[in-house]
Amino acid sequence: MLLVTCMQVFMLVNAGLKSHYKSLDPNNPIxxxxxxxxxxxxxxxxxxxxxxxxxxxSDQETAAYDFVxxxxxxxxxxxxxxxxxxxMVLYMAPYVYxxxxxxxxxxxxxxxxxxxxxxxxxxxxxxxxxGLSEKAENVVLASNRGQTMGAxxxxxxxxxxxxxxxxxxxxxxxxxxxxxxxxxxxALNRQKRGSAIVQAQLVLCRGDKIFARNTHFLSRLxxxxxxxxxxxLFDGCHFESTDDALAPRGVYLNCTFEFYSSKPFGHTEExxxxxxxxxxxxxxxxxxxxxxxxxxxxxxxxxxxxxxxxYWGWKSEPPLESRNYxxxxxxxxxxxxxxxxxxYATVDMTGKEVLDAYRFEYNNQVIYNTYNLLKGNDDWxxxxxxxxxxxxxxxxxxxxxxxxxxxxxxxxxxxxETGKDEVTLTATFKYFSGEVAEREKITWMVAPEQKLLxxxxxxxxxxxxxVPTNKNDETKEVIVYASTSSGLEAASVVYVTPKxxxxxxxxxxxxxxxxxxxxxxxxxxxxxxxxxQSLVTWYRCSDSSGSNPVKVAVSRFNEPExxxxxxxxxxxxxxxxxxAPKHLRCEAGEHVFYTMNKAIEKEDVLARDGVYVVDxxxxxxxxxxxxxxxxxxxxxxxxxDTSEWRDWEADNSKDSWYYGPGINGAANDTGIVQASKGARxxxxxxxxxxxxxxxxxxxxxxxxxxxxxxxxxxxxxxIFIKFDNENMNGYALRLYRTTKYHNAIDCVFMKYxxxxxxxxxxxxxxxxxxxxxxITVETKGDKIMAHMESPADYFVEPGRPEVxxxxxxxxxxxxxxxxxxxxxxxGTVGSGATLIKDLVIEWK
Numbered sequence: 068m069l070l071v072t073c074m075q076v077f078m079l080v081n082a083g084l085k086s087h088y089k090s091l092d093p094n095n096p097i098x099x100x101x102x103x104x105x106x107x108x109x110x111x112x113x114x115x116x117x118x119x120x121x122x123x124x125s126d127q128e129t130a131a132y133d134f135v136x137x138x139x140x141x142x143x144x145x146x147x148x149x150x151x152x153x154x155m156v157l158y159m160a161p162y163v164y165x166x167x168x169x170x171x172x173x174x175x176x177x178x179x180x181x182x183x184x185x186x187x188x189x190x191x192x193x194x195x196x197x198g199l200s201e202k203a204e205n206v207v208l209a210s211n212r213g214q215t216m217g218a219x220x221x222x223x224x225x226x227x228x229x230x231x232x233x234x235x236x237x238x239x240x241x242x243x244x245x246x247x248x249x250x251x252x253x254a255l256n257r258q259k260r261g262s263a264i265v266q267a268q269l270v271l272c273r274g275d276k277i278f279a280r281n282t283h284f285l286s287r288l289x290x291x292x293x294x295x296x297x298x299x300l301f302d303g304c305h306f307e308s309t310d311d312a313l314a315p316r317g318v319y320l321n322c323t324f325e326f327y328s329s330k331p332f333g334h335t336e337e338x339x340x341x342x343x344x345x346x347x348x349x350x351x352x353x354x355x356x357x358x359x360x361x362x363x364x365x366x367x368x369x370x371x372x373x374x375x376x377x378y379w380g381w382k383s384e385p386p387l388e389s390r391n392y393x394x395x396x397x398x399x400x401x402x403x404x405x406x407x408x409x410x411y412a413t414v415d416m417t418g419k420e421v422l423d424a425y426r427f428e429y430n431n432q433v434i435y436n437t438y439n440l441l442k443g444n445d446d447w448x449x450x451x452x453x454x455x456x457x458x459x460x461x462x463x464x465x466x467x468x469x470x471x472x473x474x475x476x477x478x479x480x481x482x483x484e485t486g487k488d489e490v491t492l493t494a495t496f497k498y499f500s501g502e503v504a505e506r507e508k509i510t511w512m513v514a515p516e517q518k519l520l521x522x523x524x525x526x527x528x529x530x531x532x533x534v535p536t537n538k539n540d541e542t543k544e545v546i547v548y549a550s551t552s553s554g555l556e557a558a559s560v561v562y563v564t565p566k567x568x569x570x571x572x573x574x575x576x577x578x579x580x581x582x583x584x585x586x587x588x589x590x591x592x593x594x595x596x597x598x599x600q601s602l603v604t605w606y607r608c609s610d611s612s613g614s615n616p617v618k619v620a621v622s623r624f625n626e627p628e629x630x631x632x633x634x635x636x637x638x639x640x641x642x643x644x645x646x647a648p649k650h651l652r653c654e655a656g657e658h659v660f661y662t663m664n665k666a667i668e669k670e671d672v673l674a675r676d677g678v679y680v681v682d683x684x685x686x687x688x689x690x691x692x693x694x695x696x697x698x699x700x701x702x703x704x705x706x707x708d709t710s711e712w713r714d715w716e717a718d719n720s721k722d723s724w725y726y727g728p729g730i731n732g733a734a735n736d737t738g739i740v741q742a743s744k745g746a747r748x749x750x751x752x753x754x755x756x757x758x759x760x761x762x763x764x765x766x767x768x769x770x771x772x773x774x775x776x777x778x779x780x781x782x783x784x785x786i787f788i789k790f791d792n793e794n795m796n797g798y799a800l801r802l803y804r805t806t807k808y809h810n811a812i813d814c815v816f817m818k819y820x821x822x823x824x825x826x827x828x829x830x831x832x833x834x835x836x837x838x839x840x841x842i843t844v845e846t847k848g849d850k851i852m853a854h855m856e857s858p859a860d861y862f863v864e865p866g867r868p869e870v871x872x873x874x875x876x877x878x879x880x881x882x883x884x885x886x887x888x889x890x891x892x893x894g895t896v897g898s899g900a901t902l903i904k905d906l907v908i909e910w911k
Contacts (some may be wrong), residue, residue: 070710071450075483076221076325077754079561084700086588086781088627089119090161090199090200090227091123091160091161091252092158092161092200092202092204092251092748093163093204093310093886094200094201094853095107095161095199095200095201095202095205096119097160097199097429097779099119099121099207100130101131101135102132102133103880104119104158105128106158106178107539108200110612113132113133113134113135113143114134115134115147116147116153116155116156117134117156117158117162117707118134118135118136118142118145118156118157118158118632119135119137119158120131120134120136120137120138120139120142120157120159120160120161120164120165121137121159121160121162122137122138122162122164122202123137123162124137125137125734125863125897126134126394127670128411128550129446130311133797135449135729135859137189138164139159139166139208139814140166140187141191142157143187143191144193144230145438146189147190147191147610148191148192148193148229148741149191149192149194149195149231149824150192150193151231151389152374153191153193154193154194154195154231154233155191155192155193155194155195156195156197157194157195157196157197157769158197158199158204158205158469158617159197159198159199159237160199160200160206161198161199161200161205161251162206162207162253162255163207163208163209163247163249163255164206164207164208164209165209165210166186166187166208166210166224166225166323166719167186167210167212167222167224167255167618168207169189169210169211169260171888172216173189174218174219175212175217175218175220175810176218176219176220176221176222177221178220178668182221183220183221183222183223183271183715184212184213184220184222184223185222185223185224185225185226185236185271186210186216186222186223186224186225187224187225187226187889188224188225188226188227188228189225189227189228190227190228190229190258190379191227191228191229191608192229192230192231193229193230193232193233194229194231194232194233194244194500195232195235195477196208196233196234196235196237196337197235197236197237197605197805198234198235198236200236200239201281201633202236202260203236203237203238203281203283203305203899204238205236205251205863206236206238207237207240208224208225208237208238208239208240209240209241209242209247209259210222210240210241210242210243210267210310211241211242211243211247211257211259211267212240212241212243212289213243213244213265213266213267213268214265214266214267214779214780215778215779215806216243216244216261216265216267216608216667216771216806217243217260217262217904218458218563218764219478219711219712219888220714220799221266221267221268222241222243222266222267222851223224223268223269223270224241224268224269224270224272224337224626225239225269225270225272226260226270227270227271227272227273227274228272228273228274228607229272229273229274229355230274230275230276231275231277231278231739232272232274232277232278232293233278233279233280233881234278234279234280234281234282234298234437235279235282235628236280236281236282237283238281238282238283238284238285238471238604239269239282239283239284240269240283240285240286241267241268241269241285241286241294241393242257242259242260242261243259243261243263243267243286243287244259244261244264244286244287244288244809244887245259245266245285245286245287245307246258246259247259248405252546252590256485257857258551261735261806261807262807262808262809263289263779263805263808263809264288264309264513264774264807264809265288265778265779265805265806266288266289266311266778267286267287267288267289267827268286268290268291268293268294268308268455269284269286269290269291269292270284270290270292270293270294271291271294271295271787272291272293272294272295272296273295273296273583274295274296274297275296275298275339275774276296276297276299276447276449277296277297277300277317278296278299278302278304278449279292279298279299279300279301279304280301280302280303280308280713281302281303281304282301282304282305282788283305283306283628283694284304284305284307285306285307286307286308286309286312286807287307287308287309287327287400287448287809288308288309288310288312289311289312289333290303290306290307290308290312290313290331291312291314292304292313292314293313293314293317294315295314295316295624296316296317296788297316298304298317298441298443298499298500298501299314299316299317299318299445300317300318300320300437300441300449301317301318301319301320301322302320302321302449302450302451303316303320303321303322303552304319304322304323304533305322305323305324306322306323306325306331307324307325307327307390308324308325308326308328308331309326309327309328310328310329310330310331310333310359311330311332311333311341312331312332312333312400313331313332313363314340314489314691315332315333315334315336315339315340315362316335316336316337316338316340317340317341317461318340318341318343318437318440318441318499318892319340319342319343319344319345320343320344320435320437320450321343321344321345321795322342322345322346322617323345323346323347324345324346324347324348324349324907325350326347326348326349326351326355327350327351328349328351328358328772329351329353329354329355329356329771330359331357331358331359331648332357332358332362332363332364333358333359333419334359334360334362335358335361335362335364336547337497337501337695337846338363338473338497338498338500338501339343339362339363339364339365339391339473339847340362340363340365341364341365341366341367341425341440341499342365342366342367342369342747343367343425343426343435343437343471343731344367344368344369344370344433344435345368346369346370346371346372346375347369347370347371347490348370348371348372348768349372349373349375349376350373351373351375351376352375352376352862353375353376353377353378354376354377354379354383355371355373355376355378355379355380356379356380356382356383357380357382357405358382359379359382359528359898360382360898361386361389363389363390363391363392363473364381364392364644365391365392365393365425365472365605366389366391366392366393366394366398367392367393367394367395367396367416367422367425367426367709368394368431368433369396369397369490370396370397370400371396371397371398372398372399372400372842373398374400376399376792377399377400377403377548378398378407378408379403379406380405380406380407380409380607381405381406381409381412381413382406382409383731383734384409384567384734385409385411385412386412386561387411387558388476388479388558388559388649389412390412390413390414390474390556390557390558390561391406391412391413391414392414392416392421392425392472393405393413393415393416394416394417394425394426395414395466396415396420396827399604400571401587409731410557410598412431414554414555414556416439416554418553419553419554420470420552420553421470421472421554421555423436423439423440423467423470424436424440424470424472424499424555425440425472426676427459427467429455429459429684430601434455434456434458434459435450435873435890436452436470436474437449437450437452437726438450438452438453438456438465438468438620439456439467439468439469439470439498439499439819440472440498440500441499442468442500442501443500443502443614444502444580444611446528447500447789447814452605453468456468457561458493458566461821462687463551464770467823469498469504469505470498470499470553470578471496471497471500471504471507471552471555472497472499473496473497473499473555474494474495474496474497474509474554474556475494475495475497475550475557476492476493476494476495476549476557476558476837477492477493477495478492478545478559478889479558479559479561480560480561480562481559481561481562481566482561482562482564482566482574483533483535483561483562483624484535484565484566485535485563485564485566486535486566486853487566488675489532489533489535489568490532490533490561490724490900491526491530491531491532491533492511492530492532492533492547492549492559492712493529493530494506494509494529494530494531494549494557494874494895495529496555496740500545501793502567504531504831505797507549507553507555508551508552508859509525509529509549509550509551510549510550510551510552511523511525511531511547511548512547512548512550513545513550514546515742517543517545517546519536519559520535520536520537520539520543520545520563520747521533521534521535521536521537521545521547522534522536523547523564523763526685530584531547531549533545533547533561533847534578535564537562537563537564537565538565538566540597540651540652541565541651542562542563542564542565543546543562543563543564543876544561544562544563544629545560545561545562545563546558546560546561547559547560550662559606560812562786564652566652567650567653567654568650568652568653569653569656570647570648570649570653570654570655570656570657571593571594571595571648571649571653571656572593572594572648572720573593573594573648574592574593574594575590575591575592575593576589576591576659576661577589577590577591577645577646577659577660577661578590578661578890579642579645579661579663580642581610581671582630584634584670584671584672584673584675585632585671585673585674586630586631586632587605587628587631587642587644587696588629588630588631589603589628589631589644589646589661590629591646591659593648593650594677595650596650596856597650597651598650599627599649599650599693600625600649600650600651601622601643601646601647601650601655602622602645602646602647602655602658603620603621603622603627603628603629603645603646604620604621604622604626604628604644604645604648604658604785604789605618605619605620605628605631605642605643605644606618606619606620606643606644606645606696607619607636607637607640607641607642607643607698608640608641608642608643608662609640609641610641610778611641611664612662612690613643613660613662613663613664614729616643617691617695617698618687618689618691619637619687619698620682620685620686620687620712621687622684623650623685623726624684624816625651626897627646628685632674632682633667633671633673633674634674634679634767635669635672635674635676635697635753635852636696636697636698636752636753637667637671637697637760638666638667638668638669638671638672638753639650639666639667640666640667641662641663641664641665641666641667642663642667643660643661643662643663644660645658645660645661646659646861647659651822665696677909677910677911678907678908678909679907679909680726680749680906680907681750681906681908683726683738683739683903683904684726684737685907686726686739687699687701688722688723688724688726688739688742689701689722689723690702690703690719690721690722690723692719693752694749694792694793695750695751696751696752696753696754697751697752697753697844698751699748699750700746700747700748700749700750700792700875700889701722701748701749702717702747702750703717703718703719703723703725703744703745703746704717704742704745704747704891705717705745705893706745706822706824706891707822707823708781708823708824709781709893710779711781711907712780712781713855714780715745716743717743717745718743718745720742721742721743722742723741723742723743723745723746723747723748723852724740724741724742724746724748725742726738727739727740727823729767729769729900729901729902730769730897731769731770731771731898732767732768732770732837732838733767733769733838733900733901733902734767735838736767736838736902736904737773737902737904738765738902738903738904738905740893740896740900740901740902740903741894741896741900741901741903742895742896743896744893744895745891745892745893746891746892746894746896747891748887748889748890748891749787749790749792749887749888749889750792750887750888750889750908751886751887751909752887753790753887754886754910755884756884756886757818757884757885757886757910758884758911759800759845759846759848759910759911760788760789760845760846760886760888760908760909760911761843761844761845761846761907761908761909762786762845762888762906762907762908762911763841763842763843763844763905763906763907764842764903764904764905764906764907765839765840765841765842765903765904766836766838766839766842766901766902766903767838767839767901767904768769768836768837768838768840768900768901768902769897769898769899769900769901769902770898770899771837772809772810773810773811773812773835773837774803774804774808774810774811774812774836775802775812775836775901776803776804776810776895777801777804777894777895777898778804778813778895779803779804779805780862781803781893782803782804782894782899783801783802783803783804783891783892783893783894784798784801784802784803784891784892784893784894784896784901785799785801785802785817785824785890785891786798786799786801786802786842786844786889786890786892787799787819787887787889787890787891788800788845788846788888789846789851789880789882789883789884789886789887790819790853790885790887790888790889791883791885791887792887792889794821794822795819795821795822796819796820796821796822796850796883796885797818797819797883797885797887798816798818798819798827798846799816799817799819799824799887800814800815800816800817800842800844800851800853800882801814801816801817801824801826802814802836804894805830805832807832808832808834808867810834811832811833811834811870812832812833812836813830813831813832813834813838814830814832814835814851814855814874815828815829815830815831816828816851816876816878816880818880827851827878827879828877828878831871831874831876832869832870833855833870833871833872833874834861834863834870834871834872834875835855835856835857835859835871835872835874836855836857837857837859837861838857838902839858839859840854840855840856840857841855841857842854842855843855846880846882848882849876849879849880849882850878850879850880851877851880852875852877853875853877854873854874854875855873855874856872856873856874857873886910888908890903
């Protein structure tokens, strides 16, 4: 009796589902028949390589049929490898398919050996995601986690390993920082996890022949649409992103983009990325670039619109070797040459044969030559235009299917000496798909004004020998250009020195003189006709023999630091100087040392008590881990409150700071900058007890949007004050990135006790951490105060009164007698660093 009842239930479910089934999209009806379905008058039989998925179905309903599921995750458990002729297809009815449970409160962490946590990992050859709706937004594969928001690490919805992965009529969306709106069934709407823009990724893949058509890729930071594919084509797809977002190696055809920041490609790889007939809506301000760090781009027949963008470039400062390809592009309906501020980096293909590699005209139609770009060695033709291209070849009598898109000259940045060295530059031609192409005839040249610096010998085999002939005294930067009649271009930078001479001899060896109270001067004479570029280094030593030397000042930028300003910290030490003789036509010679035979006394010093104007230009940045009164301690440290993030360790085997120009937002400034994550710099004054203190400096951030740091995973900068550097006790102003905002930081006072920091006030949010940002931290009795402001002109997001345009904050502390100060930076270096300049320390 029980068996009969179960069978009856199964038959009722089966009959009821087939008779009452209705897709959520009435404009694209699906007729479901159990073992098959009909869509757009096409019958699709279900089987081991054809699954039907609809999130409306109950578990009981899906159990009634083979190859029918109500979740993508369950379906993926049963996939088998497909082939190019018979792919493994997931037919998905309109619905929102959560790949990662948004209601699960558990924090996603990477598996051992992985850098990111994944929502779903798939190994399958020729897997196809097929949406059963003409509107991609009706079939949504969703997640809503990102770095520090539901995940530790850059959460990625899919990791797919296999060739031939494809998608059509679907949306891949990470709704960590954007709202999910689903008009077909508003009950499936979901608000974003948070407003701060964090790394929330979509699809990391490993394979070849990756293809997406009418597919939407939605997130913000680190979009990653099929990131990692060898050959990838996006046809008629839509992308929404901020920085570091787009696949670095792919063809984007007839696509639309919404850029919410200025550098959507973190980088491109090998032959780069190509935009063909694309429409870009830029929602940034000022200058819109395509690439943040490196790699080539080609843009053909593209249109950018924006209310606030005034310039379209490839990269903010392209290297001299870079070459990007431009044709028929518009900014706000006006023709532009992309990258016009750096014309060396742009090849305008107008009237050149190289344009045929990307597009040509046939029967009054524009044909985008995806066959040439993607065919590789196996004739891949995802757009089905091979026969047309071959027909055009016959009619016009020239190739349209074997056209390279890249010319590379290597090596570059080599230094060669006149009369001694030479360098052979080799040209390589590449098809966009990565294969080496047949060599074309190359023209080698240098600019007319550089012809006396080198001789070029064309070896007629695709290489050129560069012979230096520099008769000047200075090393010269020479750019060697390579070009072909078809329009391909490349360049190599060569540093050409005159004949290197021996280091000059001393006519008079170094001696330290007291030129006036408060100053020492190293006097020496060199036998040379050139300007002095000697490396002068100052030390404090414990005796007149030069024992226990510690560097206190160094030379930089070929400017000998001959004068040394004495301070109270020098009292009691024997000053030593070393000079390594050098001029512009030689390498530095051996250091010659001189040590004073008498220690510095108080009356030798002419310094304002209680004020230290730090000369950062001469500050040594080599690792010096000892905490010594009167000295800087320079090291790298991973504080306890970053231990949750195991993705880095303190490294004291190399310098953790450098003095020089910054990058990105700090590119126009020079100061001291972090070179290692965890860079720490501390000053311990001479003396036993100190009263109130003030520290003021200018911060120049590489980040330009006010976020200060690369992510919110315990990335911060502490400014120590009233600090015991030996035991790590005292106070600090902490500047840190949070998950609250993508264009603001938080500031909070911290109390340090034996290296462990805890907040002593409520945080203040501010958008003013931008270049330049003027920062002052001071103490008065039991109060600690901070002021921050920036004169930078930037867009102030309305409706956020809690985000301050400047900072004035204070807190109650326990007074102490410490006088140390310093900086601790736990953020990513490079694009996440902060340049520090104009540092002044005061004590009372």
